[in-house]
Amino acid sequence: MGFVSQIQTGTDGFKKNQTDMIALVEQLRELETRAVDLSEKRRSRFEERGQITPRERLGRLLDPGMPFIQLHTLAGYLADSTDPKKSVPGSSLIAGIGFVSGVRCMVWVDDSGIKAGAMGKMSLPAVLSIQSLARRHKLPLIHLVESAGANLMEYKVEGWAQGGALFRNLALLSADGIPTVTVLHGPSTAGGAYMPGLSDYVIGVKKNGMAALAGAALVHAATGEKADDRELGGSEMHASTSGLVEYLAEDDAHGVAIARNVVRRLDWNKRLAPITERNFKEPVFDPDELAGIVPVDYKIPYDVREVVARIVDGSDFEDFKPRYGVSTVCLQASINGIACGIIGNNGPIDPAGATKAAQFIQLCDQAETPLIFLNNTTGYMVGTEYERAGMIKHGSKMIQAVSNVRVPKITLYIGASFGAGNYGMSGVAFEPDFLFAWPNATTGVMGGEQAAGTMTMVARVSAKRKGEDIDEEKLAGQHKMIAAHFDSQSHAFYTSGRCLDHGVIDPRDTRKVLGFCLETCLEAKNRKLQPNAFGVARM
Numbered sequence: 001m002g003f004v005s006q007i008q009t010g011t012d013g014f015k016k017n018q019t020d021m022i023a024l025v026e027q028l029r030e031l032e033t034r035a036v037d038l039s040e041k042r043r044s045r046f047e048e049r050g051q052i053t054p055r056e057r058l059g060r061l062l063d064p065g066m067p068f069i070q071l072h073t074l075a076g077y078l079a080d081s082t083d084p085k086k087s088v089p090g091s092s093l094i095a096g097i098g099f100v101s102g103v104r105c106m107v108w109v110d111d112s113g114i115k116a117g118a119m120g121k122m123s124l125p126a127v128l129s130i131q132s133l134a135r136r137h138k139l140p141l142i143h144l145v146e147s148a149g150a151n152l153m154e155y156k157v158e159g160w161a162q163g164g165a166l167f168r169n170l171a172l173l174s175a176d177g178i179p180t181v182t183v184l185h186g187p188s189t190a191g192g193a194y195m196p197g198l199s200d201y202v203i204g205v206k207k208n209g210m211a212a213l214a215g216a217a218l219v220h221a222a223t224g225e226k227a228d229d230r231e232l233g234g235s236e237m238h239a240s241t242s243g244l245v246e247y248l249a250e251d252d253a254h255g256v257a258i259a260r261n262v263v264r265r266l267d268w269n270k271r272l273a274p275i276t277e278r279n280f281k282e283p284v285f286d287p288d289e290l291a292g293i294v295p296v297d298y299k300i301p302y303d304v305r306e307v308v309a310r311i312v313d314g315s316d317f318e319d320f321k322p323r324y325g326v327s328t329v330c331l332q333a334s335i336n337g338i339a340c341g342i343i344g345n346n347g348p349i350d351p352a353g354a355t356k357a358a359q360f361i362q363l364c365d366q367a368e369t370p371l372i373f374l375n376n377t378t379g380y381m382v383g384t385e386y387e388r389a390g391m392i393k394h395g396s397k398m399i400q401a402v403s404n405v406r407v408p409k410i411t412l413y414i415g416a417s418f419g420a421g422n423y424g425m426s427g428v429a430f431e432p433d434f435l436f437a438w439p440n441a442t443t444g445v446m447g448g449e450q451a452a453g454t455m456t457m458v459a460r461v462s463a464k465r466k467g468e469d470i471d472e473e474k475l476a477g478q479h480k481m482i483a484a485h486f487d488s489q490s491h492a493f494y495t496s497g498r499c500l501d502h503g504v505i506d507p508r509d510t511r512k513v514l515g516f517c518l519e520t521c522l523e524a525k526n527r528k529l530q531p532n533a534f535g536v537a538r539m
Contacts, residue, residue: 002316003309005285007293018292024439025291025506031493032073035090039113046113049208052252054094054111057144057185060256061100061107068098068107069516071130074504076122077497088114089497091123092147095130097520100142101264104523106134110147112186117147124163125499131169133502136433137524140179140268141170142259145195146186146208163191170198174535181262183255184209184235184245193233196244200536201262204235204245205255211244243538273526278337283511284315290507294376296440298416304329304344304374307414311335311511317342321356328353330360332369336515338522340370345377349421351386354394357424361401370408370518373426375441376415378450380424398424408433408521410514413441413492413501418450428500434517435501437492438510443500444490 008014039054046053052060062068077089094109108130110117119127134141150159173180182199188211196202196211204211212233231237238244247262249255287310294302308331309315317333327347333340341364343357364371380386380395402409402424409432417427422443426432437443455478460470488494496504505513 002284002314003305005306005309006303007285007289007306009289009292013295014292017295020296021291021294021438021440021507024296028074028439028493028504028506031077031089034088035073035111035114038088039111042113050251051185051208054109054113054117054144054146057183057252057256058094058107058109060253061142061144061259063099063102066099067512067516068096069513070094070096071133071502072126072496072499074493074496075126075499076120078494079121079497087497090114091120091126092117093119093123093126095126097133097137097139097516100140101260103263103266103268104139104520105263106130106139106141107144108141109144110185112146112148115148117186119147119150122497122499124159124166127166128169129499129502131166131173133434135169135173135176135178137520138176138178138527138529139520139524140181140263140266141173142181142183142263143195143199144183144185144256144259145188145192146184147188147192149188149190149192160191167191167194167198170195171535174198174200175532177529177531179263179266179268181259183249183259184211185252185255186210187212187215189213189215189233197538198535201247202238202245203247203249203255203258203262204238205249205252206235208252209235209245209249209255211238271528271530272523273528275522275526280334280337281314281316283310283312285310287311287511288508290510294414294438294440294507298376298378298440298442301347304346304376304414305331307374307510308333308342308344311514312342313337320360325350325353325356328357330356335372335511335518338370338515338518339367340372340518342372342374343425344374345415345421345425348378348381349395349398349424350381351389351391351394354380354391354398354424358394358397358401361398361405365401365405365407368407370410370521371405371426372514373409373411373432375411375413375417375422375425375427375443377418377421377425378416379419379421395420395424402426402430408518408525410517410521411435412510412514413437413443414507415441417441417443419445433521436513437496437501437504438507439492439504441492441495441504442490443492443495 074089076091078087081087092111092114094111097106170180180199181201182196184204186208188195193211193213210233235245239248247258249258290310293306308317312333312335317331320330328349329344331342380391409426411426411432492504
């Protein structure tokens with residue numbers, strides 16, 4: 001017997017959930033549009049230089065009609081400005097996974113319409129994240145370069161020191177046998193010059209493309225030499241004299257066309273083991289209903305099975321130990337014909353739920369079945385009863401299993417994800433293969449009211465111990481301030497702005513996103529690489 005949904009789409013509760021969720025999705029789209037609009041204001045400047053815009057470059061690079069999943073669209077939100085109305089997310093880059101000449105690739109485009117493509121506070125974490133994904137999933141990396149480098153007014157010494165990882169990762173990708181392709185659309189100077197220097201293939205665009213350890217102004221200031229930028233590091237010079245550039249392009253569009261041709265000639269899929277064609281059924285229940293199933297307020301309960309029924313093939317799943325540890329739900333299902341294990345929450349995780357999840361994770365590892373974690377939990381249960389039942393050791397078993405499992409892990413924050421519950425449910429620190437959030441998601445050590453209540457109680461106990469009178473008005477003000485402090489840092493847009501996930505998605509797109517991620521993981525598993533010792537070096 002298949003799953004019987006209890007959802008009634010005509011109820012006031014469903015309509016309220018739907019209205020609230022869609023409002024958050026619209027807010028997400030407005031935030032994402034800010035970078036597009038700001039970059040577009042520089043269109044006339046691109047045209048003066050005979051260039052096309054960064055997003056037009058991206059459009060010409062990708063295969064028409066094929067899926068493209070954009071990553072870190074909110075990177076830098078509320079990091080570059082504390083004013084929610086003025087903060088522009090995106091961190092001067094456009095990144096994602098898509099298809100180039102039939103090859104699944106990681107694509108990174110400098111958004112030079114914003115601050116000349118200079119890297120901001122959260123650009124480095126976003127870049128390191130996409131490089132890590134490219135390496136883990138064996139994705140050729142294509143970088144369309146036009147950047148003023150690091151924004152020195154925002155960077156501190158630790159940013160420079162940690163920035164070396166960007167170049168190290170390029171070397172590691174090449175040594176792993178994963179090709180890196182760079183198109184020099186504009187300047188790539190100072191440390192940025194090592195991005196083409198460490199790439200396997202470099203395409204330079206005439207007149208605009210440039211790579212130099214120091215531009216003409218810096219050379220003059222440092223050495224007194226009067227140099228010309230084009231002679232110093234222009235694409236033409238590098239193609240004929242230094243050997244940095246392999247292919248010289250007439251303009252931006254030609255450069256992108258050459259990049260597509262380079263990828264085509266790699267014959268990248270020749271070492272991809274055949275993947276069996278999969279037949280599958282769409283969900284019986286409409287994925288669009290996801291917007292009305294989950295309340296925006298995480299304190300309102302719902303059955304996570306209702307979510308699963310709208311993302312898995314045929315709305316068909318097997319419930320593992322449904323009567324044991326009932327608030328932790330473990331299900332066997334498939335998405336796009338790929339078998340997967342799903343762990344979801346119908347409340348806090350108790351000792352039985354933790355042991356059930358730990359066993360389920362190990363069984364998925366044994367069967368090489370990818371795991372999907374649907375986070376909506378306020379954490380592990382606390383109190384005398386649960387401590388005596390072994391909450392610490394059983395919760396630890398779950399965390400051990402999540403830490404050591406060898407199969408792909410895909411995490412979704414679809415509600416609350418607090419405290420050690422986030423750890424047991426494969427939060428960001430546990431390096432899931434992919435991690436996305438719904439716009440209603442809330443993550444942190446605990447909820448704002450919980451934190452404020454805890455600190456208020458501590459203050460009361462402290463005052464009583466010291467024999468001091470309690471100032472109720474002051475305590476109420478402290479309670480409000482603490483709750484606001486915690487809540488302001490827990491919202492999905494804020495945490496995504498700090499690259500604590502790979503992006504925020506519309507709940508109605510969940511099945512598509514999960515299917516794409518599972519296919520990416522499966523392709524990586526089936527691909528054989530040709531690694532070498534040091535990476536490909538220019539001679």
